Amino acid sequence: MPDANNDPLTTVGSALAELIGSPTAPLLLAVSGGPDSMAMLDIVRRCWAGPVFVATVDHRLRPESADEAAIVAGYCAGIGVPHAILYPDVPITGSVQSAARAVRYRLLEQEAARCGATFIVTAHHGDDQLETMLMRLARGSGIDGLAGVRARNGRVVRPLLGLRKADLVQHCAIHAIPFVQDPSNANTDFDRVRIRSALQGFALIDPLQAARSAAALAEAVDALDWIVGQEAESAITIKAGTAELAPNLYPAAVLRRLVLRCLEHVQPGIAPRGDGLGRVIDTLQKGGQTMIGDVLCNGGESWRFAPAPPRRKPFDARATTE
Incomplete structure (x- = not known):
């Protein structure tokens, strides 16, 4: 009632x-x-x-x-x-x-x-x-x-x-x-x-x-998105289909959203969550290189996100000739 x-x-x-x-x-x-x-x-x-x-x-x-x-x-x-x-x-x-x-x-x-x-x-x-x-x-x-x-x-x-x-x-x-x-x-x-x-x-x-x-x-999410939007103006640099992020000492929730923005710029529609996104960030924090979707991610002082190179086709011996 x-x-x-x-x-x-x-x-x-x-x-x-x-x-x-x-x-x-x-x-x-x-x-x-x-x-x-x-x-x-x-x-x-x-x-x-x-x-x-x-x-x-x-x-x-x-x-x-x-x-x-x-x-x-x-x-x-x-x-x-x-x-x-x-x-x-x-x-x-x-x-x-x-x-x-x-x-x-x-x-x-x-x-x-x-x-x-x-x-x-x-x-x-x-x-x-x-x-x-x-x-x-x-x-x-x-x-x-x-x-x-x-x-x-x-x-x-x-x-x-x-x-x-x-x-x-x-x-x-x-x-x-x-x-x-x-x-x-x-x-x-x-x-x-x-x-x-x-x-x-x-x-x-x-x-x-x-x-x-x-x-x-939901209000907290909106507030976090607003903060990230403000921070992205100085933290993310867009260059001809690539994105670079100055990671700084951001809280984890802010850093995840900044990385998502970079990934989305390179591959629109990509939406990694949870462990997948966590593994990318962990690799970048260690200065390593990794791929997610069709995005190649490189760590270091500045994190770089770029389209991954075309994957090589598997070798097919039947296609060779004597």
């Missing part, structure tokens, strides 16, 4: 105003048909003054997904909210959850551009945040990972982090809002489902308090 001071409309309306700034910005809501996103749809349309659009991504991974998307479409038609069903261009393969997530956000970005929405709104809530933090804690994540799901990431905003799933299910019940249950949410092959199951009946951790901790960590 949400308490009297945690009314969903007030909580979400305040969060949206803080995250977005403009009270009339056009919003695209990502609605799957589950209770979280269906409650979000009803709450946002009641508390937001600007245009609201809805999109449902049908990943075509389950036979039921078409019917679920149709339920959202029918509900939106009944309340007069524009709705679109989005489909992947090609079948999703590989690591299903991560691949589906990447496809989902790409399709939502395209739809936001089509309908003129300034922001994309998702239904991540406080329980999701706690699960994310515990998953990353189990993997040994640092401060960036433990900051959890960001309330705002670019133009994606998540105004429900101050609510619990129970609040959203109750909202659906009170307002007779239909919703569906995704059977993958009970599939224990997924880490998140196992953590969710373990948390059931475990009241020692309040998800909303955990969400506050995640928000504080």
Whole structure:
């Protein structure tokens, strides 16, 4: 039960105003048909003054997904909210959850551009945040990972982090809002489902308090990034596709971020973390040379990052002639 001071409309309306700034910005809501996103749809349309659009991504991974998307479409038609069903261009393969997530956000970005929405709104809530933090804690994540799901990431905003799933299910019940249950949410092959199951009946951790901790960590990450941005102006020298870093006596967290900036300059998109990045820094601190991705890294008084030379092809005796 949400308490009297945690009314969903007030909580979400305040969060949206803080995250977005403009009270009339056009919003695209990502609605799957589950209770979280269906409650979000009803709450946002009641508390937001600007245009609201809805999109449902049908990943075509389950036979039921078409019917679920149709339920959202029918509900939106009944309340007069524009709705679109989005489909992947090609079948999703590989690591299903991560691949589906990447496809989902790409399709939502395209739809936001089509309908003129300034922001994309998702239904991540406080329980999701706690699960994310515990998953990353189990993997040994640092401060960036433990900051959890960001309330705002670019133009994606998540105004429900101050609510619990129970609040959203109750909202659906009170307002007779239909919703569906995704059977993958009970599939224990997924880490998140196992953590969710373990948390059931475990009241020692309040998800909303955990969400506050995640928000504080996110602020610390932003502060650290700001410091690194200031320091990079004098510490990093860019030269024709290479980067040089004067390592100085930086704290470890600052040094790691400076090295990441150098690596990103040489190979855009490279994102080493954890032990991989740690090994590079350890080698450079000892004055050595190492490679990571397609970047050749040299230590010394100044650390140099440059494109690695082309790798030699293996010798093939069959290609020789007498």
